Amino acid sequence: MEQDIARAAALLQAARRIVALTGAGISVPSGIPDFRSSSGLWVGQDPLAVASAQAFAADPQRFFRWIRPLIDQVLAAQPNPAHRTLAALEQRGQLRAVITQNIDSLHQQAGSREVFELHGHLRSASCATCGQQVAAAALIPRVRRGELPRCQCGGVYKPDIVLFGDALPLGLYWLAVEQLRQCDLLIVAGTSLEVAPVSELPQLALASGARLLVINKSTTHIDARADVVLRGDVADLLPRIVDYRL
Known part of the structure; x- marks a missing residue:
């Protein structure tokens, strides 16, 4: 695990245009249940x-x-260390956007400004x-x-x-797509990537040459294409990655 954290930290420290794609798993430590x-x-x-x-x-x-x-x-619920870490990365100028499936507004409460709430x-x-x-x-x-x-x-x-059968907000979706096409590192955090079309968004970043870091408790369909995959609690792992000194 420590070697993987070091590799993830190297990815993050080299990145200049980070985008985070988050799901229910990032908010579970805040007391909000996931779905599956x-x-x-x-x-x-x-x-x-x-x-x-x-x-x-x-x-x-x-x-x-x-x-x-x-x-x-x-x-x-209150933001947990994962939400606060992403907000801090944005304040440092590294993180350009959070694209989230969550409906809890915890990213904004933590201080994130560029949040695309696709659901x-x-x-x-x-x-x-x-x-x-x-x-x-x-x-x-x-x-x-x-x-x-x-x-x-x-x-x-x-x-x-957005309920099942509802259309995603298209204007917001395409703004999120543009962020993915411009990023140099995509962090997939706390999502199993099982719900379309969000499940296909990492492909857009990869197609544009971005590196990929996946942090989730369970496997995802994109793991095989990730530079680093970390299994565990996002609220524990993400701050450790950001604070790691190479």
Whole structure:
């Protein structure tokens, strides 16, 4: 492990345009569950039955019963050393962007400024009927009471997150793609890369000549093409890499 950390540190110290691609694993140490582990959010759930655009339209109450605990976990969470390390790399001028699948806003809370939230966030919600957007904080008391958060038009507010069957925000996606094409090091951190199209994003960086560092507890489909693969907790490993002295 120590040799791999040294190799990862050498990659990082040589890089000038770093991009980080992060997933649920980076926020697990902050108390937010991931999706696919034995204690994740999909245990005992069919994702398409609770967290798809079609399921929300058919039974929004079931969706809010499922997401209610997650909302409270996100509100209680604080950035961990991995979030803070990425923010520090940005402040040093090395990290150009964080591209994240997470909806918890912990990167911003840690101080990161260039954050591309490809799966949306929980800071606001929009009416599924008329499109009116409101701050999520105004709706949370109703959700906690088990009420459907309805708009004045009668529609139901949906958190501004990407559900299965929703399109990614295309403008944001293409801005993220441009960052990947310009980076010289991509750090894949805390994601199993199982959800398309995010799962294919590392290929874009590799095609442009970037080096690749993967930090995750489980294997990913891109491991064989990585310069360094580290298995373990991102909140432990990423600060060790940045602080390592060659």
